[in-house]
Amino acid sequence: MSYKLVVCDMDGTLLTSNHKISDYTADIIKQIENKGVKFIIATGRPYLDARHYRDSLKLKSFLITSNGARAHDEENTPIVVENIPKELVKRLLAYDVGKDIHRNIYLNDDWIIEHEIEGLVEFHRESGYSFSIDNLDKYKNEEAAKVFFLGKNEDIENLEKNMEKEFQKDLSITISSPFCLEFMKKGVNKAETLKKVLKILNIKPEEVIAFGDSMNDYEMLSLVGKPFIMGNANQRLMDVLSNVEVVGNNNEDGIGKKLKEIFILKSGM
Numbered sequence: 389m390s391y392k393l394v395v396c397d398m399d400g401t402l403l404t405s406n407h408k409i410s411d412y413t414a415d416i417i418k419q420i421e422n423k424g425v426k427f428i429i430a431t432g433r434p435y436l437d438a439r440h441y442r443d444s445l446k447l448k449s450f451l452i453t454s455n456g457a458r459a460h461d462e463e464n465t466p467i468v469v470e471n472i473p474k475e476l477v478k479r480l481l482a483y484d485v486g487k488d489i490h491r492n493i494y495l496n497d498d499w500i501i502e503h504e505i506e507g508l509v510e511f512h513r514e515s516g517y518s519f520s521i522d523n524l525d526k527y528k529n530e531e532a533a534k535v536f537f538l539g540k541n542e543d544i545e546n547l548e549k550n551m552e553k554e555f556q557k558d559l560s561i562t563i564s565s566p567f568c569l570e571f572m573k574k575g576v577n578k579a580e581t582l583k584k585v586l587k588i589l590n591i592k593p594e595e596v597i598a599f600g601d602s603m604n605d606y607e608m609l610s611l612v613g614k615p616f617i618m619g620n621a622n623q624r625l626m627d628v629l630s631n632v633e634v635v636g637n638n639n640e641d642g643i644g645k646k647l648k649e650i651f652i653l654k655s656g657m
């Protein structure tokens with residue numbers, strides 16, 4: 389198979405645990421781009437945050453962000469804008485998540501939280517993108533790209549079980565990390581938005597390679613012709629996609645090495 393596009397999650401996948409793209413992997417991405425292979429980032433992060441990393445790679449490419457609630461073309465024009473309806477945002481923000489769970493909301497390019505969380509600034513320091521602190525109840529009558537909850541692993545697991553009972557029929561629900569439970573408009577995920585991008589690019593799903601590490605990558609990995617799971621991936625993802633090849637972890641250039649193997653070594657370059 390001649391693959392035409394690589395689509396890649398960011399956190400735990402393209403990015404190291406220091407939230408950077410290694411020089412090695414960046415160089416391999418540039419090499420495959422020079423061979424005519426397109427490279428797209430697909431992430432749960434918001435557009436402005438992800439755009440920094442795409443631009444750091446000097447790529448002119450599409451971007452899929454907010455778990456598919458947003459997509460931009462190569463000219464940075466929005467091509468997908470999917471919002472949670474106001475009445476469902478209101479229900480999500482009214483849900484009693486307990487005192488140890490932190491509520492978050494994405495409104496277009498704005499990320500709003502109720503108070504600063506330890507480690508959150510460091511998570512986004514590389515891109516320079518940051519949150520605003522405000523009372524989220526002010527936004528209960530707004531549409532939102534995404535509403536999500538941060539907490540300890542066991543608290544998020546319990547919250548997911550409880551909230552699924554109330555919201556599963558109305559919203560898309562996913563886990564982007566063991567400590568993050570996310571809600572988008574019903575039917576929104578990375579795969580559905582990738583389908584729209586592929587139609588524009590005239591590329592078939594079987595001509596696509598994808599990398600991911602968590603359950604918000606499940607649909608995307610299930611869609612493409614050649615999926616890969618990171619060695620550091622969430623065990624839950626590995627279990628549901630047990631037939632998918634596991635590559636090296638995100639701190640050992642797992643993506644760069646696999647792309648080199650597929651596009652450079654096999655081509656004799």
